[in-house]
Amino acid sequence: MKAITLVRHGAAKNAFEIREIQQPVPTPTQVLIHVESFGLNFADVLARHGKYKDAPPLPAVLGYEVVGTIKSIGKEVTSLNIGDRVTAFTRFGGYAEYAVTESMAVAKIPAGLDSGIAAALATQFGTAWFCAEEMVQLHAGDQVLIHAAAGGVGTALTQLCKRKGCIVYGTGGSEDKLKYIRSNGADHAFNYKTQDFMAEIRKLNRVGPDVVFDSIGGMTFKKSLALLSAGGRIITYGAAEQMEKKNIFGTLKMLFDFGFTNPVFLLMKSKSILGVNMLRVADERPDILERCLKQVVDLALKNEIHPIVGGRFKAEQIAEAHSFLESRQSTGKIILTW
Numbered sequence: 001m002k003a004i005t006l007v008r009h010g011a012a013k014n015a016f017e018i019r020e021i022q023q024p025v026p027t028p029t030q031v032l033i034h035v036e037s038f039g040l041n042f043a044d045v046l047a048r049h050g051k052y053k054d055a056p057p058l059p060a061v062l063g064y065e066v067v068g069t070i071k072s073i074g075k076e077v078t079s080l081n082i083g084d085r086v087t088a089f090t091r092f093g094g095y096a097e098y099a100v101t102e103s104m105a106v107a108k109i110p111a112g113l114d115s116g117i118a119a120a121l122a123t124q125f126g127t128a129w130f131c132a133e134e135m136v137q138l139h140a141g142d143q144v145l146i147h148a149a150a151g152g153v154g155t156a157l158t159q160l161c162k163r164k165g166c167i168v169y170g171t172g173g174s175e176d177k178l179k180y181i182r183s184n185g186a187d188h189a190f191n192y193k194t195q196d197f198m199a200e201i202r203k204l205n206r207v208g209p210d211v212v213f214d215s216i217g218g219m220t221f222k223k224s225l226a227l228l229s230a231g232g233r234i235i236t237y238g239a240a241e242q243m244e245k246k247n248i249f250g251t252l253k254m255l256f257d258f259g260f261t262n263p264v265f266l267l268m269k270s271k272s273i274l275g276v277n278m279l280r281v282a283d284e285r286p287d288i289l290e291r292c293l294k295q296v297v298d299l300a301l302k303n304e305i306h307p308i309v310g311g312r313f314k315a316e317q318i319a320e321a322h323s324f325l326e327s328r329q330s331t332g333k334i335i336l337t338w
Helices: 042-048 115-134 152-163 175-183 197-204 218-227 240-244 248-258 263-269 278-284 286-301 315-326
Strands: 002-006 016-020 030-039 065-073 085-089 098-102 106-108 143-146 167-172 188-191 211-214 233-236 272-275 309-314 333-337
Touching: 002 315, 016 315, 030 085, 030 115, 042 315, 065 098, 065 115, 085 098, 085 115, 085 286, 106 286, 115 152, 115 278, 115 286, 115 309, 115 333, 143 152, 152 167, 152 211, 152 333, 167 175, 167 197, 175 188, 188 197, 197 218, 211 218, 218 233, 278 286, 309 315, 315 333
Parallel strands: 143 167, 143 211, 167 188, 211 233, 233 272, 309 333
Antiparallel strands: 002 016, 030 065, 030 098, 030 333, 065 085, 085 106
């Protein structure tokens, strides 16, 4: 089968080769999926730069989610059948014509569901559901701050929070992104490059937000933690700021920017920090992953959430797709199709 293989770290135009490799064989609890489309996530960009420690060693096939048709199933799989069209979370290996994954990381989808929408449901909406529905309990009227609200997970978080009746603040890096954030339902949008989101939110809400969702890290995390109201929670599920750090000194600065939080401080201020790594959740609690995936597929089929596809590429355009995502100009979900 063909697989897009990461052969070296660095610029997207030099990092990938399409190679012929052995088609994987499912274990008794896995399924083999004939892939029609697969999605990109910012963790893929980090892996390409050698900054994602969970990524497999080179040469590696990246990819966290696929949409396709089941070709074969393991002998212990009873919930799925050959020929089912599915969206699935993959523990790498998604950049290929065929991919294997655990049956609990798979959800059936209708034949007519757009592959971009289906791909967004797996990793990005699944992550958002876990963050917004399982890690915290949101109530109508809660004040919620979502960083990188124009991205795939940010898009999903905004929709899930508005579904609960929350007041949503979103941050983005351009006027076009602010328009997108507002069109997706956010009540307020701030340009983090030209505005101090702390000051702007203080003008609107004296006590600060109840919940912050942060995929940026560094100083953004530190400011957000300070901004939280009593009883507030910050859910951190990424550290995109590390892309700007070119050497060990930059990395140390980023860690310093995060700040050093003593549990006593959290106790006295009544604030909470919650970390989310969906790869770890998938490894140790696949039942949680299965529950999240089924919930978001069900909501999509009921038209209660609306994944947005921000870019479609051919599989052979992997370098262009990666560069587009890395440019921070993209919104919603980026997919590639064989």
